[in-house]
Amino acid sequence: MKKTVLIAGLGLIGGSLALSIRETEDIHLIGFDSNYSTLEYAKMNKMVDEVYSDFKEAILQSDICILAAPVSVTIEMIHQLSKLPLTKPIIITDVGSVKGPIIDAANQINSEMISFIGGHPMAGSHKKGIQAAKKNLFENAIYVLSPTTSSSNKDLEQLQALLTPTKSKFLILEPEEHDEMTSVISHFPHLIASSLVHQARSWQKTHPYIPKLAAGGFRDITRIASSNPLMWRDIFFQNRPKMSRLLGDWIEEMIHLKTLIDTGEKSQIQEYLEQAREYRDGLDSRKQGAIPSYYDIYVDIFDQPGAILKVIELLSSHDISINNIEILELREGITGVLRLSFQNKNDQEFSQAILKKNHYDTVIEE
Numbered sequence: 001m002k003k004t005v006l007i008a009g010l011g012l013i014g015g016s017l018a019l020s021i022r023e024t025e026d027i028h029l030i031g032f033d034s035n036y037s038t039l040e041y042a043k044m045n046k047m048v049d050e051v052y053s054d055f056k057e058a059i060l061q062s063d064i065c066i067l068a069a070p071v072s073v074t075i076e077m078i079h080q081l082s083k084l085p086l087t088k089p090i091i092i093t094d095v096g097s098v099k100g101p102i103i104d105a106a107n108q109i110n111s112e113m114i115s116f117i118g119g120h121p122m123a124g125s126h127k128k129g130i131q132a133a134k135k136n137l138f139e140n141a142i143y144v145l146s147p148t149t150s151s152s153n154k155d156l157e158q159l160q161a162l163l164t165p166t167k168s169k170f171l172i173l174e175p176e177e178h179d180e181m182t183s184v185i186s187h188f189p190h191l192i193a194s195s196l197v198h199q200a201r202s203w204q205k206t207h208p209y210i211p212k213l214a215a216g217g218f219r220d221i222t223r224i225a226s227s228n229p230l231m232w233r234d235i236f237f238q239n240r241p242k243m244s245r246l247l248g249d250w251i252e253e254m255i256h257l258k259t260l261i262d263t264g265e266k267s268q269i270q271e272y273l274e275q276a277r278e279y280r281d282g283l284d285s286r287k288q289g290a291i292p293s294y295y296d297i298y299v300d301i302f303d304q305p306g307a308i309l310k311v312i313e314l315l316s317s318h319d320i321s322i323n324n325i326e327i328l329e330l331r332e333g334i335t336g337v338l339r340l341s342f343q344n345k346n347d348q349e350f351s352q353a354i355l356k357k358n359h360y361d362t363v364i365e366e
Contacts, residue, residue: 001026005162006062008032008055008077010042013095013121014068015133018047020166027162032058038130047133056084064162066119067094070234071102078105078116086113091155093119097182098238099146099175106148115155118146118175120182121168128228136167139344143168146175183242190232191243192250193225219326295348299338300361308338311355315340318354320347 003026007014010033022029031048032055033039039051052058055077059065067074074094081092092114096102099118106116123141143163147156160170173181200218204210236243260269301307308325315322324341342348348364355362 002028003063004028004030004061006030006032006058006065007048007068008058008065009068009073010035010038010047010130011068012124012128012130012132012137014066015042015047015130016135016137017066017068017095017121017163017166018042019133019135020138021162022047022049024162024165030058030061041130047130055080059084059090060086062090063088064091064159065093067092067096070231071096071098071238072234074102075105078102078109081114082109082111084111086111089113089115091115091117091151091159093117093145093159095119095121097122097186097235099144099173099178101238103146103148103175106150109150115151116148117151117156117159118144118148118178119159120144120146120178121166122182122186123168124227128231134343136344138166138168141166141168143170144173144178145170146173146178179239179242183239183246187232187235187239187243188246188250190224190227191236191247193222197222197225295342295345296364297340297342297348297352297355298363299340299355301338311338311340311360314354314358315351318350320351320354 005021005027007018007029008031010018010031014031014033018029018031021027028050029048030050030052031039031042032052033042034053036053039053042048043051059081067077069077074096078092078094090113092106093116094102096118097120099120103116103118106118109116121138121141121143123138143166145156145159163170196218200210200214257272260272299311301311312322312325321343322340323343324339326339326341340351342351352362352364
């Protein structure tokens with residue numbers, strides 16, 4: 001017998017989940033969203049079997065529901081669940097990157113029909129909306145699940161089976177444990193990236209050429225500042241205590257670093273940098289994390305008409321999707337460098353093989 005699965009919220013994450021699980025046998029996939037154009041896009045591209053603009057109507061038909069909305073909206077949806085006249089058991093999960101407030105809301109549900117399991121697929125993109133959805137967005141990413149007292153091991157197994165096509169790596173965590181770790185390696189870096197951009201913007205008043213120079217490394221380390229401001233405002237608001245604590249830790253670290261710069265010896269500064277390098281280089285580059293990974297290739301190209309187009313056409317003829325293109329250096333009459341960014345390592349390595357076969361000089365930085 002087919003199970004009806006509802007994805008409530010068809011943005012980047014919800015749309016990508018739909019693309020991942022839509023071909024699973026024995027499920028009828030339906031989608032809810034408050035945006036009519038989003039529903040039309042999902043319907044036109046056959047991302048789901050049916051679309052609904054009424055959350056209540058959609059959920060009453062469902063056996064499993066994935067709440068794929070911003071954290072504050074997800075909490076509002078959870079509050080609605082107890083008021084619904086459910087006639088059959090349903091498994092509810094979410095995709096929020098802050099688990100504490102969501103689980104607190106879920107624990108207040110007074111319906112015995114509902115089994116709630118917190119969820120967080122730790123993958124994303126600097127793009128937003130259903131048009132940015134990708135079937136392989138979660139491949140090799142960590143997918144955190146946080147069962148509650150309302151859920152059983154059987155419920156957990158059923159949810160994992162549904163999500164298996166995402167090709168994620170499941171990890172069971174307590175909400176508090178999850179929120180502390182994601183604050184450190186995902187939420188807080190977004191704040192720091194934004195602060196670096198604000199600092200450059202402020203110095204631009206003194207040095208108007210800063211925007212022309214702020215490319216390369218500066219654009220790399222601040223790339224996440226281009227993420228959806230409304231989504232991140234919601235995350236920071238829901239996770240304020242931990243963000244405040246991390247800001248306090250960061251301020252202390254910066255005071256220590258300022259002391260090293262003001263009074264330290266060369267050896268002390270070098271040791272500080274070496275410790276950071278050793279820890280950073282020890283991180284597993286083969287796995288996706290909470291911040292979207294980008295796999296880059298540097299391609300030498302000669303300054304001539306159509307040089308960039310030839311590279312793009314070559315890769316597109318092999319159905320390879322390029323996430324981002326950046327010209328690092330291209331001056332008249334000399335060889336320049338083109339940086340191509342890909343969603344996963346397979347595309348990166350395949351692209352390098354194709355380019356080398358066609359006599360392009362390429363470099364992949366590990």
